[in-house]
Amino acid sequence: MDRRNFVSAGAVSAAGTVAAVGTVLSGCAAPGGGMGTGTGMGSGMTVIDVPRTVIPVAGSHEVFPVRRIYCIGRNYAAHAREMGSDPTREPPFFFQKPTDAIQYVAEGTVADHPYPPLTKNYHYEAELVAVLGKGGRDVPVERALDLVWGYTLGLDMTRRDLQRAMGDEKKPWEIGKSFDHSAPIGAVQRVGKTGHFTQGAIWLKVNGVTKQSADLKQMIWSVAEQISRLSAAFELMPGDIIYSGTPENVGPVVRGDVIEMHIDGLPNLSVRIV
Numbered sequence: 001m002d003r004r005n006f007v008s009a010g011a012v013s014a015a016g017t018v019a020a021v022g023t024v025l026s027g028c029a030a031p032g033g034g035m036g037t038g039t040g041m042g043s044g045m046t047v048i049d050v051p052r053t054v055i056p057v058a059g060s061h062e063v064f065p066v067r068r069i070y071c072i073g074r075n076y077a078a079h080a081r082e083m084g085s086d087p088t089r090e091p092p093f094f095f096q097k098p099t100d101a102i103q104y105v106a107e108g109t110v111a112d113h114p115y116p117p118l119t120k121n122y123h124y125e126a127e128l129v130a131v132l133g134k135g136g137r138d139v140p141v142e143r144a145l146d147l148v149w150g151y152t153l154g155l156d157m158t159r160r161d162l163q164r165a166m167g168d169e170k171k172p173w174e175i176g177k178s179f180d181h182s183a184p185i186g187a188v189q190r191v192g193k194t195g196h197f198t199q200g201a202i203w204l205k206v207n208g209v210t211k212q213s214a215d216l217k218q219m220i221w222s223v224a225e226q227i228s229r230l231s232a233a234f235e236l237m238p239g240d241i242i243y244s245g246t247p248e249n250v251g252p253v254v255r256g257d258v259i260e261m262h263i264d265g266l267p268n269l270s271v272r273i274v
């Protein structure tokens with residue numbers, strides 16, 4: 001199977017859990033199944049089942065397979081300032097979360113989100129997420145939106161104390177950003193239904209109190225610019241998704257708190273910290 005082809009699959013696990021399906025690869029993993037075209041992929045029988053991560057597509061029984069999760073850092077000027085950097089001088093930078101950090105949150109539900117280990121300062125970051133149905137490298141900004149299959153909204157959950165400690169020591173952020181369940185996300189909405197997101201309200205409330213409130217047009221780097229820049233550093237593939245950065249006023253949550261986030265044109269997403 002060509003990894004650039006969009007893969008669709010049939011089953012979805014229960015709402016509020018990681019949307020991982022263990023059976024959908026079975027048709028591809030048998031000898032001669034054609035998985036041998038990608039780098040590092042053999043053609044033999046799979047010896048253990050490893051669930052693959054998918055996100056339901058809104059209003060359908062289809063699911064969107066997630067290949068990589070890219071995240072952009074400091075993409076709103078006021079947030080860049082609150083993190084201690086100068087938004088006027090900084091080129092965009094990116095990090096990744098592991099694919100299975102996805103926690104799917106169904107529309108109209110409040111998913112239990114586990115407070116992670118090791119942190120005493122656990123932060124929310126509300127973000128627009130672009131999902132890619134096509135790949136490419138060195139994609140010009142003018143063509144970048146052609147890669148977008150749809151959009152959703154998500155939380156870039158962050159162990160801020162660990163992120164800061166690692167940054168202070170000039171070590172990788174990994175432990176602060178790329179841990180289990182760190183990417184709550186809503187169902188994928190087809191771009192044909194939503195259009196592209198260049199403006200509109202984005203907000204986040206904790207226990208009904210507004211914490212973050214901004215407009216998508218305040219992004220320093222647009223979704224098209226993010227795709228273009230990313231594609232210069234990595235070959236993008238179908239199934240890649242991009243968390244597009246958070247506005248200012250990130251802050252902590254504790255067990256029992258309920259987070260609700262909103263982007264104009266998308267269903268709200270809610271989790272309870274447990």
Ligand code: MN
Pocket residue numbers: 071072073125127156243245246
């Ligand atoms: Mn973020």
